[in-house]
Amino acid sequence: AQTVTQSQPEMSVQEAETVTLSCTYDTSESNYYLFWYKQPPSRQMILVIRQEAYKQQNATENRFSVNFQKAAKSFSLKISDSQLGDTAMYFCAFMKQSNDMRFGAGTRLTVKP
Amino acid sequence: NAGVTQTPKFQVLKTGQSMTLQCAQDMNHNSMYWYRQDPGMGLRLIYYSASEGTTDKGEVPNGYNVSRLNKREFSLRLESAAPSQTSVYFCASSGRRGPSNEKLFFGSGTQLSVL
Numbered sequence: 615a616q617t618v619t620q621s622q623p624e625m626s627v628q629e630a631e632t633v634t635l636s637c638t639y640d641t642s643e644s645n646y647y648l649f650w651y652k653q654p655p656s657r658q659m660i661l662v663i664r665q666e667a668y669k670q671q672n673a674t675e676n677r678f679s680v681n682f683q684k685a686a687k688s689f690s691l692k693i694s695d696s697q698l699g700d701t702a703m704y705f706c707a708f709m710k711q712s713n714d715m716r717f718g719a720g721t722r723l724t725v726k727p
Numbered sequence: 728n729a730g731v732t733q734t735p736k737f738q739v740l741k742t743g744q745s746m747t748l749q750c751a752q753d754m755n756h757n758s759m760y761w762y763r764q765d766p767g768m769g770l771r772l773i774y775y776s777a778s779e780g781t782t783d784k785g786e787v788p789n790g791y792n793v794s795r796l797n798k799r800e801f802s803l804r805l806e807s808a809a810p811s812q813t814s815v816y817f818c819a820s821s822g823r824r825g826p827s828n829e830k831l832f833f834g835s836g837t838q839l840s841v842l
Binding site for chain 1: 760762767768769770771772775783785786815817819821830831833835836
């Protein structure tokens, strides 16, 4: 079974600063997908960024980027120029070819003014 | 742009009561999922349906049943609710397999309390 571990239950960052959220996973699959989802207080799950395991290049979406280390099974999220609207729970997720997506326990990020 | 629609948004049950959570998607997606979210545990997969007519157990299927009524609809049933099933339930769907399609679209969730 695949497992996803987020070792930081809570983090905080000053507005305009950079923060990195950690995620590790365990799998025997070679082809899979990794995701970061954001859940603001509204409870809606919002896709932030995704990465295909077969791509060596790290995914980037505006202020959000990942550091994907396949051999180390690590998938961290970097948020640059943090904004107050980035305050939310962030979930790392793993999906294998069968479309069975598994999530980590989440990191609560607070952006302070 | 309805996407994934869940009903109801809130529900309070007494122990032993039954209920069905409804989910529908209008994106012509093949796969549909039910998750529960509990504090400190993230989202855990209850059941999923990779295509119409098929269902599979996830991490925490005990106490639940599902029905993939057609391609659009995937319902979750609690036959005899227990306090341990108090949680937020999310339905999700995903499209055809392929590099650009591998992601989940989520409904807005159902807050269920079992007293």
